[in-house]
Amino acid sequence: NAGVTQTPKFRILKIGQSMTLQCTQDMNHNYMYWYRQDPGMGLKLIYYSVGAGITDKGEVPNGYNVSRSTTEDFPLRLELAAPSQTSVYFCASTDRVGHETQYFGPGTRLLVL
Amino acid sequence: AQSVSQHNHHVILSEAASLELGCNYSYGGTVNLFWYVQYPGQHLQLLLKYFSGDPLVKGIKGFEAEFIKSKFSFNLRKPSVQWSDTAEYFCAVNSYNQGGKLIFGQGTELSVKP
Numbered sequence: 250n251a252g253v254t255q256t257p258k259f260r261i262l263k264i265g266q267s268m269t270l271q272c273t274q275d276m277n278h279n280y281m282y283w284y285r286q287d288p289g290m291g292l293k294l295i296y297y298s299v300g301a302g303i304t305d306k307g308e309v310p311n312g313y314n315v316s317r318s319t320t321e322d323f324p325l326r327l328e329l330a331a332p333s334q335t336s337v338y339f340c341a342s343t344d345r346v347g348h349e350t351q352y353f354g355p356g357t358r359l360l361v362l
Numbered sequence: 363a364q365s366v367s368q369h370n371h372h373v374i375l376s377e378a379a380s381l382e383l384g385c386n387y388s389y390g391g392t393v394n395l396f397w398y399v400q401y402p403g404q405h406l407q408l409l410l411k412y413f414s415g416d417p418l419v420k421g422i423k424g425f426e427a428e429f430i431k432s433k434f435s436f437n438l439r440k441p442s443v444q445w446s447d448t449a450e451y452f453c454a455v456n457s458y459n460q461g462g463k464l465i466f467g468q469g470t471e472l473s474v475k476p
Contacts, residue, residue, distance in 0.1 A: 297463060
């Protein structure tokens, strides 16, 4: 199993551009999450999904959109990139809620200039 | 709202020194507690977790953590650190009625000098 994969690994965007961060998991997990990691701030939840077709906002959803058309894929969309979105983005998945381990992808480093 | 606080932002130790990283959370209900580690250039991986039973939990690579309910704490310990323990450590909490959403602390960067 590849686990959780993310593409791209690194991207530079200009202000106002848009892009999609891809996330795929091959563990048949229902629950998927997008986090952003900023220095000294830990990880903040952007959006999450409890299954195909079901998504909900996390702590910091502004400026982002998601969709979940399949169990495997959970892309994160930035419509109008802003410098405040410069961050490292992690996707994660888990089988069930509760004390189950979340499995993280390798991350996407995004720089908005 | 739930929150997690890690008191140490950056800890520098020499090899063989003992380690204790503090973690406190605020939530009145039943919680699950986690420590994740991020080695340089790698993604987060689970170090250990507590959800019930013995409040002293043991994880990978000789790490352990103790859940003290009365203090809302879940401190991470290791008796003797190695250079390879250099990483960033994150404490996290979730609860059963929160859709599995993890609330993370700010992270503690550990640097171990050889």
